Amino acid sequence: MTDNQSLHTPNNQSNGVLLEVRDLSVDYYAVNGIVHAVKEVSFELRRGEILGLAGESGCGKSTLAYAISRLLRPPAYITGGQVLYHPRKPEKREATSHIVAVSDLSSGQSAHNGTAAASPLPSPETIDVLRLSPAQLRAFRWNEMAIVFQSAMNALNPVMTIGTQIMDVLKTHCPEMSTAQRKERAAELLKLVGIAPDRLRSYPHELSGGMRQRAVIAIALALTPELIIMDEPTTALDVVVQREILDLISSLCREFSTALIFITHDLSLLLELADTIAVMYAGKMVEKASSREFYAHPRHPYSYGLLNSFPKLHGPIRRMAGIPGSPPDLRSVPAGCAFHPRCPFAWQPCQRLEPQLLPSTAETPRQLVACHLYDAHQRPEGPPSSAEFAARYEALAEGSAIV
Numbered sequence: 001m002t003d004n005q006s007l008h009t010p011n012n013q014s015n016g017v018l019l020e021v022r023d024l025s026v027d028y029y030a031v032n033g034i035v036h037a038v039k040e041v042s043f044e045l046r047r048g049e050i051l052g053l054a055g056e057s058g059c060g061k062s063t064l065a066y067a068i069s070r071l072l073r074p075p076a077y078i079t080g081g082q083v084l085y086h087p088r089k090p091e092k093r094e095a096t097s098h099i100v101a102v103s104d105l106s107s108g109q110s111a112h113n114g115t116a117a118a119s120p121l122p123s124p125e126t127i128d129v130l131r132l133s134p135a136q137l138r139a140f141r142w143n144e145m146a147i148v149f150q151s152a153m154n155a156l157n158p159v160m161t162i163g164t165q166i167m168d169v170l171k172t173h174c175p176e177m178s179t180a181q182r183k184e185r186a187a188e189l190l191k192l193v194g195i196a197p198d199r200l201r202s203y204p205h206e207l208s209g210g211m212r213q214r215a216v217i218a219i220a221l222a223l224t225p226e227l228i229i230m231d232e233p234t235t236a237l238d239v240v241v242q243r244e245i246l247d248l249i250s251s252l253c254r255e256f257s258t259a260l261i262f263i264t265h266d267l268s269l270l271l272e273l274a275d276t277i278a279v280m281y282a283g284k285m286v287e288k289a290s291s292r293e294f295y296a297h298p299r300h301p302y303s304y305g306l307l308n309s310f311p312k313l314h315g316p317i318r319r320m321a322g323i324p325g326s327p328p329d330l331r332s333v334p335a336g337c338a339f340h341p342r343c344p345f346a347w348q349p350c351q352r353l354e355p356q357l358l359p360s361t362a363e364t365p366r367q368l369v370a371c372h373l374y375d376a377h378q379r380p381e382g383p384p385s386s387a388e389f390a391a392r393y394e395a396l397a398e399g400s401a402i403v
């Protein structure tokens with residue numbers, strides 16, 4: 001990948017923060033023990049920003065996304081934290097004006113007793129997502145946030161035409177629209193995702209996988225949400241169609257300034273799509289950086305290993321080292337840094353102190369990393385160089401002992 005390719009830097013216009021996740025924790029109360037799937041995860045998402053969530057299978061990416069969208073079901077429980085959403089559009093504020101605001105919650109009003117819905121509040125500046133009532137949540141989900149799952153294209157109703165399915169969403173959430181307006185809007189949405197409007201009359205089985213996924217994206221866009229969460233939306237598609245869908249998602253997000261949380265195992269794909277990359281390991285966020293910074297200098301040893309587990313299309317040829325071992329059982333994560341048993345740099349503090357997500361270096365304050373290598377108290381000589389990272393992982397690939 002070259003510099004002039006699509007390694008985006010965050011959109012730093014005056015458009016501020018859309019979503020704040022603060023110390024969010026989720027446990028699964030499974031029969032064989034408590035799984036700490038998400039642990040005190042905090043991050044901010046700006047309007048129009050594309051955030052890519054990466055990490056090995058089972059590190060908590062989907063659980064985090066489900067928690068933000070309040071789609072978790074028992075045995076999953078949110079055990080702490082906040083999800084704060086800052087709406088922008090005046091018309092959207094009107095649509096969600098019955099949603100309880102943080103300021104009103106702090107005055108003691110319950111979000112769950114229906115009072116808020118019965119007496120509409122002034123347009124909230126901040127929506128406390130975890131405290132919305134089921135009715136408020138339904139409005140919030142469609143008006144402000146849409147979710148596209150991996151299997152979404154198979155979740156289309158097989159006995160309803162695509163047009164009916166799009167128009168149903170509009171009918172439920174925009175009852176003021178006439179049938180003709182709904183039809184017009186449905187055709188517009190299909191066009192937007194590159195499907196000919198005459199396909200409104202098609203049933204899902206009459207569309208290819210790529211077209212079904214496009215139709216799902218059209219449904220997600222129906223109410224022009226400000227935030228879309230996509231969990232592995234392209235994994236079931238072949239690489240050519242995958243590329244087309246990604247280009248589509250990217251251009252739609254840029255066009256409408258829609259923020260996107262995109263989850264995938266495929267880090268190389270994220271580097272092309274996302275403004276920001278967040279890496280999770282064992283339920284925690286261990287690094288967050290712009291795609292450009294991340295690609296140039298992954299700071300966490302885990303990020304380095306992850307990035308070097310994928311072949312590069314550009315730049316010098318080098319060995320793919322991979323990461324030895326496997327992620328821990330989330331019912332009993334190792335003390336200290338959860339990655340230390342697999343880390344080629346682990347030393348004493350890593351076994352007892354849990355590192356916090358902090359600015360990596362003075363020069364890269366926006367690149368956050370949770371690693372003692374960047375803690376001047378623990379390592380006064382400063383973090384290792386890129387060459388040292390490469391050498392340690394090279395040694396692992398050669399089968400040398402971890403230092």
Ligand SMILES: Nc1ncnc2c1ncn2[C@@H]1O[C@H](COP(=O)(O)OP(=O)(O)OP(=O)(O)O)[C@@H](O)[C@H]1O
Nearest residue numbers: 028030035037056057058059060061062063064330
């Ligand atoms: N219903 C459940 N009961 C118990 N544990 C669960 C349940 N669902 C998920 N988990 C556990 O929670 C952890 C996080 O799972 P999650 O699906 O969020 O990870 P992920 O990073 O999205 O993985 P993948 O990329 O494979 O989808 C895993 O250890 C998983 O085994």
